Amino acid sequence: MKQVKTRGMTRVRVPQGRARTTQLSYAKFFFHWQKCRACKIGRIAHRHVLVAGNVPCDVLFLGEAPGKTEDLKGVPFCGRSGEILDYWINQTMKEIPEYPFTHAMTNMIACRPTDELGGPNRVPTQDELDACRPRLDNVLFLCKPQVVVCLGQTAASSCPFESMIQVPHPAYALRKGGKKSDVSERAIKHLTRYLKKHLPKMEDKKCPKYKLVN
Numbered sequence: 001m002k003q004v005k006t007r008g009m010t011r012v013r014v015p016q017g018r019a020r021t022t023q024l025s026y027a028k029f030f031f032h033w034q035k036c037r038a039c040k041i042g043r044i045a046h047r048h049v050l051v052a053g054n055v056p057c058d059v060l061f062l063g064e065a066p067g068k069t070e071d072l073k074g075v076p077f078c079g080r081s082g083e084i085l086d087y088w089i090n091q092t093m094k095e096i097p098e099y100p101f102t103h104a105m106t107n108m109i110a111c112r113p114t115d116e117l118g119g120p121n122r123v124p125t126q127d128e129l130d131a132c133r134p135r136l137d138n139v140l141f142l143c144k145p146q147v148v149v150c151l152g153q154t155a156a157s158s159c160p161f162e163s164m165i166q167v168p169h170p171a172y173a174l175r176k177g178g179k180k181s182d183v184s185e186r187a188i189k190h191l192t193r194y195l196k197k198h199l200p201k202m203e204d205k206k207c208p209k210y211k212l213v214n
Contacts, residue, residue: 023172029138030033033110044112051139053104058199059162060145061085063107063169065124071112077170078107084170085151087179088188095192099199108132108155127152129158136160147198149191165194166203 017081033049042048049066052075058143061077069079077085077193082105089103110130140148150156152169173183 026200027089029142033135033138035133036110036135039111039128041109041111041113042131044114044117046071047075048134049107049108049112050105050109050110051080051143052076053101055103055104055142056144057104057146059063059103059147059149059195060140060143061105061149061151062155062159063101063105063151063170065109065121066170067105067121068112076107078120080174084173084179084184085088086109088167088170088184088191091188092191092195093188097190098114098195099196100202101195101199104138104143108136110135123154133160145180147195163198165190 016023030050033050036042036048047070049070050204051153063077063081067079068075070076076082085105109124109128111128111132113122113128114120115122131157137160145161148159149162150159150164150166152172153166155169156164156166167187168183173179173181173187176183178184
């Protein structure tokens with residue numbers, strides 16, 4: 001994960017046994033969370049998958065957990081599910097060009113949920129979700145999204161953000177036929193309607209400075 005330096009100071013929680021609150025730079029946010037060992041999977045993960053995209057952003061896409069490819073590369077949604085998500089985003093932007101938006105991607109937890117190194121993915125436990133909640137709070141604080149798009153039921157049931165929409169996880173669309181499936185078509189329509197209602201038009205939009213994190 002690339003570390004981005006900024007002049008400003010950001011309020012984040014740092015995992016040191018128990019997470020404590022302090023003042024750190026944006027780059028140090030990544031430095032500290034990449035070293036997190038608050039739960040078992042943090043100790044066996046190849047990489048901590050934190051956030052990618054525009055920070056701050058208009059729309060934050062929130063998934064459940066990193067998969068095998070994300071665990072190896074340290075970037076959220078860089079595998080086959082990410083290809084579906086990119087397609088949804090691009091198609092939505094084409095449908096509502098008068099409502100342009102920046103976006104970022106993250107997950108409820110930063111580490112691949114598995115019981116052994118290289119093992120299969122499983123659903124995150126409540127303890128793992130709780131342990132990673134301070135990191136998610138920091139991502140929301142840094143991104144300052146107007147809308148959070150929850151990808152799947154796990155994200156939707158645990159998301160702390162008020163202005164949110166739920167669509168299926170892209171992995172589900174993969175199992176149902178991919179980009180041209182009914183699942184993808186419904187997800188794009190749902191995103192288009194919701195974002196058109198909750199985002200400002202181009203002429204009313206303010207353009208904050210942001211950093212591209214990947």
